[in-house]
Amino acid sequence: MSTVSPLPATMRAIVCHGPKDYRLEEIPVPVPGPGEVLARIHFAGICASDLKCYLGAPMFWGTNDKPGGYCQPPITAGHEFIAEVVRLGDGSAEKYGLAVGDHVISEQIVPCEQCRFCKNGQHWMCDINDVYGFRQNTPGAWADYMLFPAKALNYKVPKSLRLDHAAFIEPLACSIHAVDQGNIQPDDTVVIAGCGPLGLGMVAAAKLKGPKRIIAIDLHETRLASALRSGADLALNPRTVDVIAKVKELTEGYGCDVYIEATGSPAGVGQGLEMIRKLGTFVEFSVLVEPVSVDWTIIGDRKELTIRGAHLSPYCYPRAIKMLEDSLLPMDEIITHRLALADYQHGIELVRTATGSTKVVFDMSL
Template sequence: MSESTAFRNDLPRSMTAVVAYAPGDYRLETVEVPRAGPDDIILEVEACGICASDIKTFQGAPSFWGDGKGQARYVKPPMIPGHEFIGRAVEIGENVARKGQYRLGDRLISEQIVPCEQCRYCGRGEYWMCERHDVYGFQSNVNGGMAKYMRFPKESRTHKVPHDLAMERAVLIEPYACSVHAVNRGLIQLDDVVVLAGAGPLGLGMVGAARLKNPSRLIVLDTKAERLELAKRFGADITMNPLHEDVVQAVKDMTDGYGCDVYIEATGHPSAVTQGLNMIRKLGRFVEFSVFGQEVTADWSIISDRKQLDLYGAHLGPHCYPFTTAAIADGRLPTEGVVTTVLPLTEFKTGFDMMKQGDGSIKIVLVPE
């Protein structure tokens, strides 16, 4: 076995990591460095973004921690959070090395989901909907990237990242892959009027992806001026703030009273769902992307009897990583200005607070030391 595809004997025994025990109980601790089994890759983490779902988990959202009303617990604490990671391979298991696909020093990313490869969905190639899956950063057996090192197990969906791609751009591959998938779900046509609600990191990725579809009009909604300005730079034709104007009426006025053809919800706020149902035209396509902190209620008769809408969910970024990586690298998906703050891992609480408040910050990235 060559040096470039071997185990490492110089990895440290311990590392600093963020460990989640319960809602609000996240601690900076010294833990054991993971080592590679025959089918594993050990990654030295270069950077890890903080996702909105990390904040919702920290706050105790029932969709993650369960609610005693039928919503099962999803997380398996104590776990190391973080699924928006990139890094370099520092140890490779013998079976992985034998295949020759990955070598020491490769810059890598793995998709958020770790599928079982055995259920009905995996058998049909629909791995992102795996029935018995794990997700990096939410279960202790697949600890995430808020640490110096992490393990990619055999079932990981791993992709290479160009070495010359700046960290601030490379760390956006995972969220942007989700953005691309959501936009693809909308089946955007050339003459469509598309409304995108939410210009956070994922929403901004959707702006770039939707612009590549070249609809007749791309409208972006958000409540923060700096995010709307970035959306405009990324390709939005029109930006509007729902706090300052009646956006439903404005869109109807632009479309002879019909409403938009495609509405993509990426805010995670319940009001954006009702807003979209009221704004979209009959026979329109509604794409729901967000993970909500609580149940959302809506008048379902709008979906059926009144408008006969096509309703599409969007989950993760399946089959989108190669395109997303290439499109970020060559500039087709704009990224400048999305990463607003880079903090050492030891300041993760500051990063969480900044993401929660959302003022003056879009994407916060943690860098292990």
């Protein structure tokens, strides 16, 4: 007769108390109620949005004019992860098809199921917007254990997929959604600006659309090399090349058909508006620390652009899992750092500087 191993009473967690005030604490291990799942975290990633929350971006913390941002401290941070089921609340095994010992991931947003968007099947735009690691209802993955609420969207992950690679499912799913928003056609020249982890995922996802040409842009040569191995046809560094002139040269002076902005920098927005052709599609993905000022006449009178946003990763998790199973990304070079949870300050700094790092993850076994 099989037995379930007892759980500890407390666990390690990185708790956000405010901008630049994240603390390693010992907190109670959650107990799953009806419909809930308790999972043990194996790997958890640091996202650019985690960094911007840490740095105090107004989106998360508000401003003097508009106080009260999105983050609700104190809250355990983190929304990129791979975990293992350790306890199932009443009804959750039947609801999700999960068993103790399964590898599992939960979509980063837990929908309220009551707002206009949830009722229309647009759960990723939920008015409540309970994303793991930021909201009181959804404590995150920078901890030994994590509770998936009864309304969570959970997915079983094949055990054939390496656990550290599986921690990339969430960012890759976001990349897939951004690429979908570009409506890429076979004759298109696609520019992906920013080759961090999400940009590299976008390159691989765009490759599956079969465009004429994919051009990757980044300031770091190592990331550009990874972009080429992820499916880019050309990699350009603005430090050494006039990227706007080069893209226009390659497109008979017209400019790219699709521009996906994943730099996180205001300069990436202005660059794209100049680089893109008339009637092109501009996809804005980045979480920007500050408002961006651009000449909006480019969008309207000069070029009549289609502007699309990209938020989270609706209906993309199964596709992300399949892409990783098929080894469509050079994951061993994308995951550059595996750190102990106690080294969270070092991990945040690695993401901030982007010097020698691409994807930084916490290995909970360390």
